Amino acid sequence: MLKYYAAFLVFGCAVNTLGPMLPSLAQHVGLTPVQMAPLLTAKGLGGLAGSFLCPLLPLSALMPGGLLAIAASFATIPAVHSLLQLALVYSFAAAVYQAVCRSLSKAHWLRAHSPPR
Amino acid sequence: MSIAAHTLIAQQHGDAAGPHLNGINALFGAGSLLAPTVHRTLSPTLAAVSPLASYWVIAAAASLAALPFLGAMRRSAVITGRGPSQAQGGQPARWGRAQLLVIGAAMALVACSVGAENCFGTWLFAYAAQAPGLGQGCAATAVSLFWGAFTAGRLLAIPASARLPPATILLATLPLAVLGPAVALLAPSRPLALFAAAVAAGLGISTGFANSVSLLGRFVPADSRVQAAVQLAATAGSMTFPPAVALIAQRGLLGMEAFLWVAAACAALDFLLVLLLVRAGARLLRGGVV
Numbered sequence: 102m103l104k105y106y107a108a109f110l111v112f113g114c115a116v117n118t119l120g121p122m123l124p125s126l127a128q129h130v131g132l133t134p135v136q137m138a139p140l141l142t143a144k145g146l147g148g149l150a151g152s153f154l155c156p157l158l159p160l161s162a163l164m165p166g167g168l169l170a171i172a173a174s175f176a177t178i179p180a181v182h183s184l185l186q187l188a189l190v191y192s193f194a195a196a197v198y199q200a201v202c203r204s205l206s207k208a209h210w211l212r213a214h215s216p217p218r
Numbered sequence: 219m220s221i222a223a224h225t226l227i228a229q230q231h232g233d234a235a236g237p238h239l240n241g242i243n244a245l246f247g248a249g250s251l252l253a254p255t256v257h258r259t260l261s262p263t264l265a266a267v268s269p270l271a272s273y274w275v276i277a278a279a280a281s282l283a284a285l286p287f288l289g290a291m292r293r294s295a296v297i298t299g300r301g302p303s304q305a306q307g308g309q310p311a312r313w314g315r316a317q318l319l320v321i322g323a324a325m326a327l328v329a330c331s332v333g334a335e336n337c338f339g340t341w342l343f344a345y346a347a348q349a350p351g352l353g354q355g356c357a358a359t360a361v362s363l364f365w366g367a368f369t370a371g372r373l374l375a376i377p378a379s380a381r382l383p384p385a386t387i388l389l390a391t392l393p394l395a396v397l398g399p400a401v402a403l404l405a406p407s408r409p410l411a412l413f414a415a416a417v418a419a420g421l422g423i424s425t426g427f428a429n430s431v432s433l434l435g436r437f438v439p440a441d442s443r444v445q446a447a448v449q450l451a452a453t454a455g456s457m458t459f460p461p462a463v464a465l466i467a468q469r470g471l472l473g474m475e476a477f478l479w480v481a482a483a484c485a486a487l488d489f490l491l492v493l494l495l496v497r498a499g500a501r502l503l504r505g506g507v508v
Contacts, residue, residue: 104286106245111283113249113365114256115276121254121343121361125261125269134344135474138464141340145457152449168284176277179270 108168115171119144119191130184140188147192170197247369254343254358316502317438323495324434325451327488331426332452333459334395334484338364338419340460341477348474351407359409360416367420375425384429384436388492395422395485399478406475415478422485427452433492437499459484 119126127134174194181187257272264271313321342364346357371391378387398419405411431440431448438444459480466476 104283108283108287109245110249110252111276111279113246113251114253115249115280117250117339117365118253118257118272118276120340121257121358122270122272123340123344124347125257129270134341134348135464135467138461138468141336141460141464142457145453149450149453149457152446152453165284165287168280168287172277172280172284175273175280178273179268 108164111168111171115175126178126187129179130182130187132184137184139184140191143188143192144195147195150192151196167197170194247365247372250365250369251362253365254361258354258358316498316505319498320434320437320495320502321444321447323491323498324430325447327430327433327491327495328427328448328451329455329458330484330488330491331423331430332455334419334481334488335368335423335426336456336460337463337477337481337484338416338423341463341474342416345474345477346412349407352409352412356409356412360412363413364416364420367417368424371421371424372428375428379429379432384432385492385496387425388429388433389489391422391425392485392489392492393422394418395426395488396482398422399482399485403475403478403482419481423481426488433495433499437495437502 123134123137126140127137171194174190174197177190178187181190256275260272260275261269268274339361343357343361346352346360347354375387382390395418398415398417400415401411401418402415434440434444434448460477463474463477463480466472466480467474472479
């Protein structure tokens with residue numbers, strides 16, 4: 102169980118870090134925080150795309166795959182210097198997150214409604 | 219990821235999963251509390267390397283958290299089944315007007331709820347950091363208080379939902395989500411007012427999503443189309459309201475405090491939508507459509 106507790110501590114930190122980092126991100130790309138609106142829209146669009154392009158993932162790969170995808174996308178953020186690149190990174194992370202959610206949601210439903218063996 | 223973990227834990231622990239599920243949700247809240255603290259603590263230290271170096275720290279933490287799962291990876295079933303509606307056999311039943319009204323009201327409710335949550339989560343720090351009399355330290359504390367109250371609200375809602383219907387919980391908590399922004403607007407530049415606003419808003423917003431979905435589930439079966447509709451609404455809420463704050467501020471209609479107005483408007487609209495949903499749902503059940 103400890104691995105789930107650790108994973109959720111990281112999720113909370115990663116998911117809700119955009120707000121506190123927004124002024125720093127804006128400064129990094131030479132904009133003001135209110136000019137970062139496309140980043141927020143791109144993040145939402147990424148999530149939307151991920152939820153509808155839900156891939157067929159093996160259940161056991163979902164947690165490590167999602168965590169590593171978040172790690173990879175976050176590691177690149179200090180190296181990017183344009184709003185477009187930031188938007189791409191955040192939309193990718195959001196797409197992965199939502200794709201994982203949809204895959205598991207579907208798997209959970211199928212498992213719950215499959216006939217007993 | 220959240221659903222993934224909840225499902226896997228439920229599968230592993232069965233009826234004993236409850237405390238673990240509450241525990242991981244509490245840890246998610248603890249992580250949210252840590253986000254501004256990590257940034258505030260690490261930024262001065264790592265500023266020479268990169269002002270965004272705290273992202274590397276979070277990336278490293280995510281990689282470490284993935285390791286135990288990689289060790290436990292095994293071959294598992296690939297999802298190949300059909301979706302819930304199709305799996306029930308034949309074409310899914312078409313929604314009538316009454317069902318469309320209920321689902322539409324619930325979608326608007328979810329969109330506004332997620333919109334208010336995202337407005338606070340995204341803009342609270344930026345607003346407080348640049349507001350006269352507040353500053354970055356105050357901003358970090360306010361964000362931590364918001365997510366702390368949000369997490370506490372979700373934990374308190376667990377025993378409450380066993381005794382109270384979702385509409386009652388929503389109608390009892392949503393006024394807090396209007397009161398919080400109102401306090402911050404009435405007393406700008408006062409740290410204590412901002413902290414009180416963050417706590418009230420966090421508690422008020424926390425019950426929105428889960429209880430909206432629960433309320434909808436009382437009136438229509440939660441098949442794949444309903445799930446997709448709720449997810450679409452949640453994404454629409456997170457995608458439109460926070461950028462709308464930026465748009466309002468850019469146009470000069472309001473300053474960055476626009477997020478307080480938008481969040482309060484979302485919560486007020488949610489209150490009306492709960493009443494509409496309850497009324498439309500009761501009519502739907504009386505009509506025997508479901």
